Amino acid sequence: MAKPVSIEVWNPNGKYRVVSTKSMPGTRWINLLIEQDCRLEICTEKKTILSVEDIIALIGDKCDGVIGQLTEDWGETLFAALSKAGGKAFSNMAVGYNNVDVNAANKYGVAVGNTPGVLTETTAELAASLSLAAARRIVEADGFMRAGLYDGWLPHLFVGNLLKGQTVGVIGAGRIGSAYARMMVEGFKMNLIYFDLYQSTRLEKFVTAYGQFLKANGEQPVTWKRASSMSEVLQEADVVNSFTYSIVFIISLHPVLDKTTYHLINKESLATMKKEAILINCSRGPVVDEVALVEHLKQNPMFRVGLDVFEDEPYMKPGLGEMKNAIVVPHIASASKWTREGMATLAALNVLGKIKGYPVWHDPNRVDPFLNENAPPPAASPSIVNAKALGLPVSKL
Ligand SMILES: NC(=O)C1=CN([C@@H]2O[C@H](COP(=O)(O)OP(=O)(O)OC[C@H]3O[C@@H](n4cnc5c(N)ncnc54)[C@H](O)[C@@H]3O)[C@@H](O)[C@H]2O)C=CC1
Numbered sequence: 001m002a003k004p005v006s007i008e009v010w011n012p013n014g015k016y017r018v019v020s021t022k023s024m025p026g027t028r029w030i031n032l033l034i035e036q037d038c039r040l041e042i043c044t045e046k047k048t049i050l051s052v053e054d055i056i057a058l059i060g061d062k063c064d065g066v067i068g069q070l071t072e073d074w075g076e077t078l079f080a081a082l083s084k085a086g087g088k089a090f091s092n093m094a095v096g097y098n099n100v101d102v103n104a105a106n107k108y109g110v111a112v113g114n115t116p117g118v119l120t121e122t123t124a125e126l127a128a129s130l131s132l133a134a135a136r137r138i139v140e141a142d143g144f145m146r147a148g149l150y151d152g153w154l155p156h157l158f159v160g161n162l163l164k165g166q167t168v169g170v171i172g173a174g175r176i177g178s179a180y181a182r183m184m185v186e187g188f189k190m191n192l193i194y195f196d197l198y199q200s201t202r203l204e205k206f207v208t209a210y211g212q213f214l215k216a217n218g219e220q221p222v223t224w225k226r227a228s229s230m231s232e233v234l235q236e237a238d239v240v241n242s243f244t245y246s247i248v249f250i251i252s253l254h255p256v257l258d259k260t261t262y263h264l265i266n267k268e269s270l271a272t273m274k275k276e277a278i279l280i281n282c283s284r285g286p287v288v289d290e291v292a293l294v295e296h297l298k299q300n301p302m303f304r305v306g307l308d309v310f311e312d313e314p315y316m317k318p319g320l321g322e323m324k325n326a327i328v329v330p331h332i333a334s335a336s337k338w339t340r341e342g343m344a345t346l347a348a349l350n351v352l353g354k355i356k357g358y359p360v361w362h363d364p365n366r367v368d369p370f371l372n373e374n375a376p377p378p379a380a381s382p383s384i385v386n387a388k389a390l391g392l393p394v395s396k397l
C-alpha cells in the first residue's frame with residue numbers, strides 16, 4: 001500500500017475531485033475550480049519532486065483530473081492509475097510537455113493540457129537578461145565586488161561585448177524564440193539569423209519594418225536571415241562586423257525538446273562556434289550535451305553561457321558550477337508573478353473544461369480571454385495538446 005501524502009482540501013463537498021500535485025501561485029485558479037463544484041486537493045508534501053508512487057497515492061480510487069508539474073514523470077503508470085480512478089484530464093503547469101507520454105495518455109483517453117502564451121514574454125525576458133549578463137560579465141563582476149577586490153576603475157576591468165550591430169542567432173523561432181528575437185533586435189539593434197522547421201513570417205516582417213524605420217532615421221538598418229540549417233546559424237559566428245571593435249555572437253535556444261533537438265548542441269556543433277560566442281539555453285537541458293559544454297567552457301574561457309535549464313535537473317554536470325564563464329539560474333525563466341498565476345489558471349481551466357465537457361479553445365496562441373480577471377473565462381479548455389488524437393470538439397468562438 002502506498003504511503004499517504006499530505007494534502008490541503010478546498011470545498012470538501014464538491015462533486016468533482018481535482019488534485020494539484022503542488023501549491024501554485026494566486027487564488028483565481030482555486031476559485032475557478034471550487035465555483036464549478038470541484039473538491040480540490042492540493043498536495044502539501046515538503047519534498048520538491050514527487051515520485052510516481054506519491055502521485056498514485058494522490059490520485060487514489062476516484063479522481064476526475066490532475067494538475068501536475070514538469071518535474072513529474074507522466075507516463076503509462078500514471079495515466080493508467082488516473083484512468084482507473086475515472087480521470088479524463090491532466091494538465092501540466094508548463095508549456096513544455098516533454099515529461100508527458102502523450103501516446104500513453106491517448107491510450108487511456110486522457111486529455112493533456114499545457115499552458116502556452118502566458119509565459120512567452122516572461123521567458124524571453126529571462127533569455128534577454130542572461131544574454132546581457134553574459135555579454136557584460138555581470139555575475140563575475142558582482143562576485144568581484146562582493147569579494148572586496150575592487151580597488152579602483154581600470155581600463156581593462158571586466159571588458160565585455162557591445163551588442164549593437166552584432167548578430168543574434170535563434171534556434172526555434174516559435175512563440176518564445178520570436179519574442180526573444182524581437183527584444184534583441186528592437187532593444188539592442190542586433191541583426192537576426194534564425195533556424196526553425198517553419199518560416200516565421202511575422203518575425204521577418206517585424207525586422208524588415210524596424211530596419212526600414214532605422215534607415216529612415218539615418219541609422220544602420222537591422223537585417224534578418226532564415227538559415228536552412230542549425231549549423232548555418234552557428235557558423236554565422238565567423239562573420240566579422242566592421243562597425244565595432246569586438247565581435248559578439250549570441251545564440252539562444254528555444255525549440256521544443258524532442259528526438260530532433262536532443263543534444264542539438266554537442267561537441268561537434270560547439271566546435272563550429274566562435275570562441276567568443278555566447279550560448280543561452282532557456283528551453284530544456286537535454287537540448288545541450290552538458291558534458292561537452294563543460295569541456296568547451298574549460299577550453300575556451302571567452303566562450304560564455306547563460307543557462308536556465310540543465311540536463312539532469314536539479315543537478316549540474318560535474319565542473320559546470322565552477323566555471324566563471326557560465327551563468328546558471330534554477331529554471332526560473334517563467335517566474336514572474338503574472339505569468340505563474342496565469343499558468344496556474346490555464347492549467348486549472350484545462351482540467352475543468354474537460355471535466356465539464358467543454359470544447360477545446362480554437363487557438364492556443366491566443367489565450368488572453370482566459371486570463372482576464374474581470375470576466376468569467378470562456379467555456380473551453382485553453383490548450384489540449386492531444387485534442388485531435390482524442391477527437392475532442394473545438395470551440396467555434
Ligand atoms: N525555461 C523555462 O522556464 C521555459 C522553457 N520553455 C521551453 O521552451 C519551449 C518552447 O516554447 P514555445 O516557444 O512556447 O513553443 P513553440 O511551440 O511556440 O516553439 C517551439 C519552436 O521549436 C521549433 N522546433 C521544433 N523542432 C525543431 C528543430 N529540430 N529545430 C529547430 N526548431 C525546432 C518549432 O517549429 C517551434 O517553432 C517549450 O517547449 C519549453 O520546453 C518554455 C517556457 C519556460
Ligand SMILES: O=C(O)C(=O)CO
Binds near residue numbers: 097334
Ligand atoms: O513552461 C515550461 O515549459 C517551463 O519550463 C516552465 O515555465
